[in-house]
Amino acid sequence: MIRERYLNGLVLVLLLAVPLWALINDQPFTITLATRAAIFALAAVGLNIALGLGGLVSLGHAAFFGIGGYAMGILAYHAQTYTPVMELPFVIEGTKSMPIIWLVAMVTSGTAALLIGLLSLRTTGVYFIMITLAFGQMFYFFSISWIAYGGEDGLSIYIRNDFPGLNTLVPINFFAICFTLLCLVLFINGLVARSPFGLALNAARQAPQRVQTVGLDPQRLKLVAFVLSGVITGLAGALFADLNRFVSPTMFSWQTSGEIMIFVILGGTARLCGPVVGAVVFVMLEHALGGLSEYWHIYLGALLLLVVLFARGGLVGLISGRAVAHD
């Protein structure tokens, strides 16, 4: 068994090496694929905080992914059309600056996660799954009916947004941004998991009664985890929209929520780099099998079935064994 921390390092090195190899061999599409994998991984790292640490099976994380996407889309659309986002009670201009867009995406998705969490966390089990799914679908249908921003057709952004000192239209530069953010969020996730908050949240998932009797509120812990999770998935949504230079209601769809959950389960729930492994495997299968058949999801389904049946710790668990508490 490979120790998990070595496996984590290996996964990240490989994710970095592939686009570098593609850069040398002039394969820009491969760099785009790696960027897609890094962004999906980031979205799934977000979900993993709620699902893995907090035990919150959210089937509505597409809401935060989509909010991040639309935060980017709306701000960039107004910047490219030189129109303000709003004029009353005060003027808000659009922007093409990635850091500002990320901040707006994180604040809006975090606020949405707070409101959704406050209502959803009154329920547990299948009801929690259903209520989060319902919220996701509410955003989906709202975006379809939001004609001002493209409705069902979505919204195209002609030029990728700016990052100080980098030409973001160069694929490897945009990959570098996404990969750096992924590593930063993984680092923070690792710290959070070992912190007093992570300890209490992990216990709240396993023994909420015990957490209460030591004077801590499991619901509040889970709510904070849900908000953190929403913030990270929202950031991933903004990056995903920038990668495609396009946002559409699909980002809010329940299929997107399902895919983010598949990344986590495939790679390994509650394992630090599980979402990264899951997202990379997903993108590889999508690329390798998508060309062969429109119905490539059948193979993904079979793989997921095998993992759920025979590798409860996901692919990371299969390779590195059960989680070590202080690893």
Add this chain to the structure above:
Amino acid sequence: MTDPILATHNLQKSFGALKATDNVSIDLYPGEIHAIIGPNGAGKSTLIAQICGELKPNAGRIELLGQDVTHTNTLTRAKAGIGRTFQISALAMEDTVLQNVLLGAVGAVGSPWRFLFPVLADKLLYSKANDALKRVGLQGDAARRTSDLSHGQRRQLEVAVALTLEPKAFVMDEPMAGLGAEGSKTLTGFLNGLRDEAPILLVEHDMDAVFALADRISVLVYGQIIETGTVDQIRSSKAVREAYLGSDT
């Protein structure tokens, strides 16, 4: 006479027509172990749940250190000083023994809102957790996964978590449940020494342990306290013998 640390006054709880707690008044004084015994279904767990804030009574009052806590929740009562252990171990089974005790220390210090600081690097939390483990004799098992512990060790760990809270009163729901004779004897010795730290309200079926530990015993039958007294008084009570202990005890 000193005031009780914990007291219930005319506590009542009904589930439909069933009176699970029927006008129950008990108290717990500093330094004592007050055992609650009774047959299955007598309402012991319901009483404990009300004292710890998990169930709201229909009527009556619960006081902790002279303060009315009847309408407060579990969290407030834990913070106010009730250290509870469960009949069925409520522990984070995937975590290590140390992590479980650290959780108690985090609760005692009230510091769960630190996100980027490693819990193991906090000397205060670590020393509190380590002290509690030492006291129950689990210091050698700190790094073990809780699910790998024996049943008896889990009971010890339950007590260790409660110890980190430095409670004003312990409320223990069948701590001897499932322990062998040796384990029961060890835990009895430990609880005997614990009374000086905080009094213990003890719900227990193991009569040897109860008779060895309790200063007072209350007998609960069909939701009512039928007798409260010393070990000798309870042993010799005809009503208790008929209702619970059996005539040959």
